[in-house]
Amino acid sequence: MPTLSEMSDAERAQFRTEAETAYAELQQAGLKLDLTRGKPAASQLDLSNALLELPGGKGIADDGTDTRNYGGQLGLLELRAIFAELLGVEVDQLIAQDNASLALMHDLVVQGILYGFGGNPPWAGQKVKFLCPVPGYDRHFAICEHLGIEMVPVELGPHGPDLDQVRELAADPSVKGLWAVPMYANPSGAIYDEATTRALVEMPAAPDFRIFWDNAYAFHHLTADEHPPLDVLGMAAAAGNPDRVLIFASTSKITFAGAGVSFLASSKANLTEYLSHVAVRSIGPDKVNHLRHAQFFGDAEGVRTLMRQHRDQLAPKFALVDEILTRRLRPVGVGEWEAPEGGYFINLAVPDGTATRVVELAKAAGVALTPAGAAYPYRKDPRDRHIRIAPSFPQLPELEQAIEGLATCVLLAASER
Secondary structure, eight states, X not given: OOXXXXXXXXXXXXXXXXXXHHHHHHHHTXXXXXXXXXXXXXXXXXXXXGGGGOSOXXXXXXXXXXXXXXXXXXXXXXXXXXXXXXXXXXXXXXXXXXSOHHHHHHHHHHHHHHTOSTTOOOXXXXXXXXXXXXXXXXXXXXXXXXXXOEEEEEEEETTEEOHHHHHHHHTSTTEEEEEEOOSSOTTTOOOOOHHHHHHHHHSOOOTTOEEEXXXXXXXXXXXXXXXXXXXXXXXXXXXXXXXXXXXXEESTTTSOXXXXXXXXXXXXXXXXXXXXXXXXXOSOOOHHHHHHHHHHHOSHHHHHHHHHHHHHHHHHHHHXXXXXXXXXXXXXXXXXXXXXXXXXXXXXXXXXXXHHHHHHHHHHTTEEOOOTTTTSGGGOOTTSOEEEEOOSSSOHHHHHHHHHHHHHHHHHHHHHO
């Protein structure tokens, strides 16, 4: 079969007619499917139902901490020890907090605005910019937009952001931060390599420049090749920039998304500074939840075992998306995507200028997609081509319907161009 660009005018006209017919049939199917957010399916949440019966006993931790009471700003030691091993950091470099790592990220950005970092002036009243690898995570961008921080997009490749762009931009002292999802980036699935990571922690930048290292998918492997997290804190310290990196992680897509535990890892100086502000708004995190998670996991290998059970459920869904897109789109040369090795998303790049139209067509046919442009600051994809697919929540039959429907919409939008 010729690609769409290789077709004659008559072949293209016939292709469009067929696409319109297929779309009309899709509309008549009366679908009501949602691919907008990367939520765990109910069957994944069921894997952690034993949490509902924990913690056992009187809520006393191994070190004697009464988790029912106030205090313990660092979080429960036995849970921190498990995730320090998993994240490749020292226990005293890691704190455990409440259920949302997004809240930690928001807190740290607000800290920069109100109090500054490392004795440097607060960002309030300054021109502040963050570098945003694209396509990227819309909730990162929402924090900046909400707090009035200018976002500067930089291209994200398979091994991290374009270093030439980043170095040039970071020379500007108003650039105070960089968002990074280093393992299975949302939505492209990119994995930051060691060379890129070293360059990011070594490059010249403002003294209060911080890399917001969101390791949300560090353990969310879709293959048997379980990439270990890079020792980014060690690299930063060796480069003479020990305070540059703030690592975030959580159990939100490991156990219960609504009742997880968040983690912040960084230099001791950064943690001390952060905790001095947190102590004003909280007298300690939910240590009962910390204890139930520690008892449920047992140790780091318990987390790895649970994540392999998640992989058993998720991998077939990602494989199904790849199979349908390959069968429907590749023969006519429409659409580009990578089969990620982990994470929760697939980034589909449709022909330039058609992403918004695809989302509109899908919505009218009962398939809800993340808005076109969501993976870019201010929701402005300059080429209008990126669509984030979130395959995790639907069961396989519904997912198959949704991706077949999406493919139909992509083909129709392409034929209209």
